[in-house]
Amino acid sequence: MQPNELVSLLKKHNLKNTKVRREILAVFSHAERPIDAIYLTENIKVNKSSIYRELKVLLDKGIILEIEFGDGKKRYEFSSLKHHHHLICTNCKSVEDVTLNQDLWLEEKSIEEKTSFKIERHNLEFFGLCANCK
Amino acid sequence: MQPNELVSLLKKHNLKNTKVRREILAVFSHAERPIDAIYLTENIKVNKSSIYRELKVLLDKGIILEIEFGDGKKRYEFSSLKHHHHLICTNCKSVEDVTLNQDLWLEEKSIEEKTSFKIERHNLEFFGLCANCK
């Protein structure tokens, strides 16, 4: 993310331009996979409560998404990325992005009609063995 | 689950017929939604380490499945149930089962061809507002 992009993103969401915020966003913008809070605490010299609080702010503002790999750590990535899911290798823990041929939009519409439940989001991840590990 | 079903299930998996095991399985067989470890500790007079260890055994044997709602607690249900997903109300926390018109089998096949990743399982849950809360 370029400095001017950062400034306009922060302005748009009424967020102060602080060191913690800049550094967290910098990690996200270089990351090739979803990032967890522990990784941030290990890679940014900032108190962990600031990390957790900042993640909550970015999540509330819709700047990042929360992703669940089921290992007890929440992960996050920019919500501006094209909608996708992940292939998680249960052996080496590598993560690949993947998109569905036909996302779940139609299924969700059908479920909403059948059940009168209003779907707002879903969490879908695939687990298995990557090309190297299988 | 009937007593004779229980006995043959345990025998089939080389598991001893113990009090803890019987009580946990009894909870699962009456449950209408996925159950977490805390619920078991609150509803069975058994040490919590036994609960967690037993869940691991049942999971390894493939008798139960692990389900992730993203709230920091793992949930479990019988793996013998017809494959389904869940509609989780973010307001009242209610849970409904739901099946897709066309499950993810075809998508998984297509992903495996494109990526040479071997998919073994997926986790898919929907979040939103139930009929009452919306």
Next chain:
DNA sequence: TACTTTATCGCAACTTAGTTGCGTTTGTCA
């Protein structure tokens, strides 16, 4: 630049879910 307001931050103590070591008990099968 100085002043004011409010968001943000650091620190330490705490909570919640889950794990581990170890000595004891209990099912199962011969």
Next chain:
DNA sequence: TGACAAACGCAACTAAGTTGCGATAAAGTA
């Protein structure tokens, strides 16, 4: 009924995330 492994209880521990509170620092205004 005896032997043996599986299962168990207990207590102490770990890992991830949260909270209260006083101190600090952006951002807007005078």
